[in-house]
Amino acid sequence: MSTMVDTASPAPQAKRGGRWIDHWEPEDPQFWESTGKKVARKNLIFSILAENLGFTVWSLMSIVVVSLGSVGFSFTVGQTFWLLIVPNLVGAVLRIPYTFAVPKFGGRAWTTISAGLLLIPCVMLVVAVTNPTTPYWFFLLTSAAMGFGGGNFSSSMANISFFYPEGKKGLALGLNAAGGNLGVAMVQLVVPIVIALGTGVNLAYAALFWMPFIVVATACAWFFMDSLTQAKPDGTSYKKAMSNKHTWVMSFLYIGTFGSFIGFSFAFPSLIKLSFVDYKSFVGLAFLGALIGSVSRPFGGWLSDRFGGARITLMTFVGLGIGTSGLLVSIDIRSFPLFFGSFIGLFVLAGIGNGSTYRMIPAIFATQSDDLKSAKRQAAAVVGIAGAIGAFGGVLVNLVFKFSLEGSKTLAPALTAFLVFYGLCVATTWWFYMRRRVFARVPSLAYAGV
Template sequence: MASSVESAPQHGRWIDEWEPEDPRFWETRGRRVATRNLIFSIFTEHLGFSVWILMSVVVVSLPQAGITLSVSQTFWLLIVPNLVGAALRIPYTFAIPRFGGRGFTTFSALILLVPTGMLAVAVTIPDPPYWFFLATAAAMGLGGGNFSSSMANISFFFPTSKKGFALGLNAAGGNLGVAVTQFAVPLAISAGTGINLVNAALMWMPVIILAAACAWWFMDSLTSAKSDGESYAEAMREGQTWIMSVLYIGTFGSFIGFSFAFPTLLKALSDGRSSWVGAAFTGALIGSVSRPLGGWLADRMGGAKVTITVFGCMAACTYTTITGLAAKSVPVFFASSVALFILAGIGNGSTYRMIPLIFSAAVGTGSEPGRLDEAMKAARRKAAAAVGIAGSVGAFGGVAVNLVFKSSLESGSLQPALWSFLGFYIVCCALTWWCYLRKTVAIEWSPSLAYANV
């Protein structure tokens, strides 16, 4: 006779019983349903990133369309979507238990018609006011929140043993949206005669409608998906949460901040040569693909060891970027910047992998054997909350990156910004060593926990 979880009741695509930790349920039904939801979650999250980063490509072509902006105005158009996207990450996480994965994913896709519609208006009306461009950039930030809702939703579908791989695929698929936009939009706006900026908006609208339709018809909501405000409150009181948030600023903050700025920087340094600007997508592409590599390396070498190595290499690459800038060598600047994207992607994976291990190892050093299972479950909930907090703080790091670029370029040189980044990466190296690799604080592997060193 089929178990109750095998025939989990479903109403209006709400699933009432979901037991992914039950091997029989997972093999007979759970894997198929979870995989289907993961596929369409990646689609929608990917689209969210694509719209989130869209202004980074549009601003490069505004002068050719007769719209001239100052350095300050240009960078505010890059900063505002980053700021809004970062601010939305935590509320988007709590939306999944409230509205269901299917319903909220459909909504988060459809609402992307707002920024794309506003962009279509902004680039077609005569003498568009700057405030309307700012409002459009702010609306694009809606795409940045999709990461958190998508990650939260998928985390409920998979068993603990498979959650890391599923979330890694989900994150990497979303991050690839940056590269797709920076590759495809320049081709779209140059199609035909002259610069057709409206294509940068219109090309996404059918895809947005398709993503929303797929989410509505093929995704599910789980009644067992519950908000966990208590775990968030506990995670916010943990010093480890904020240490890891600082490290995530160095990895994801660098990735998303550089992604927003890279086309503009290449245009400025290459005197607008389209060959270099057109290659800007390379950094985000390789950085996105390298993210799962960071998690894989962390599983085998230890997350803290991978992370400290990443920050050391990022400091070295930043110095190379500075030398390329001093020599006025665009190829050196480009190559070292792409290396920074790769390292930031690896660091994204390794820092995310550290968080659950840190909280679990802390349980192993302070819990009574009889209460270990209960304590481990609480640690996993707290770690999941810490991941959400770090993700939001890391996105704010992208805002800081562009504020530093803006201030530096207004002073007449990019070098002060790069020196400040180099110093921050050295600080991250020291913080990683002090908190996780010193002999007096290093967390040893424990067979009873089945967790390796961080």
């Protein structure tokens, strides 16, 4: 049941069924302290749980593909990478409709639905790996179903943003995002251990292990979360955002940060196995990349608050270029320690960049309009758009790896392409947000954390 609170006298009023909250004023300090904070924190906790499992399922194939050969499935390098590309693609496409699902169905109902949908790819994976005659197309379909987990990010972020006041959204959304991203690290840490239980390799355990947690997350969302009636669709803000050049500039930059994070996360275990066969036992350490990248995301927001988002973002892309150069050298001299260390550096920087780019968006749009409320709504819309496009960046990363390994049997062409791309991101960040004449034209940008 939902609680309706009078800001003048924080006593409970009439209640409405379905755990819908009709009265929600997080910007009112009295309301926030008496009622809002507790309710918002509760919804954040269960949102993180559901989103974490969403990322877990989304990236499940990234670690499963490494062991498919051990259970009798012989797929080419190209086929293997398509199994990594498809969930990225589906997850990216779903992020836009998932954003609008919260206003339509309510945060509680949609979190319940989206969490429950994660059972579908888990069941499909069990069916696929337990039958040695399973055709490749069914594995592709299973990978596509895993994309359900990729859409969870947008709906979860949209839902939580309605619960918190502006001054506390940054931390709440940072925790929500980092908690979700950690799902990638969890799956890459846990699955190699779980599938080795018993005799031989039991890939079905990779899916069966997570299913009870998904059921718990689904039940918690239904029984403990709430929906806000004020979370209404805002098509006008999306239309304005779509016509603003900064929407597409920031989406491009987010391809470079989140696209790198999720693309590298999916590919890292396979790249270790394919590029350094003698070190394939280190595949079990691939989780460190996603773990460190997730933990560093809030740090990127904190640095941006202190030094400005554009400055941190530009330095991030410079660092990504240096890390990519380290990978090129490691491939040339066949140094696994340099390869592994360079990749860990890329994950750290991608995580920082995720935080700094998301910090830039509201600051940029605050300078675009005298109507602060409209600016905030447009910024929220851009977060959804950039999130979808950034996830598509993971598709591009794995496509580049696929063509590089198929065409030249080495990662060098892919890494060279990434190096050029990061150079473009450096130039874009400087051109739009750090040139002196930009600050002269829009002075507030220099002081808004951009």
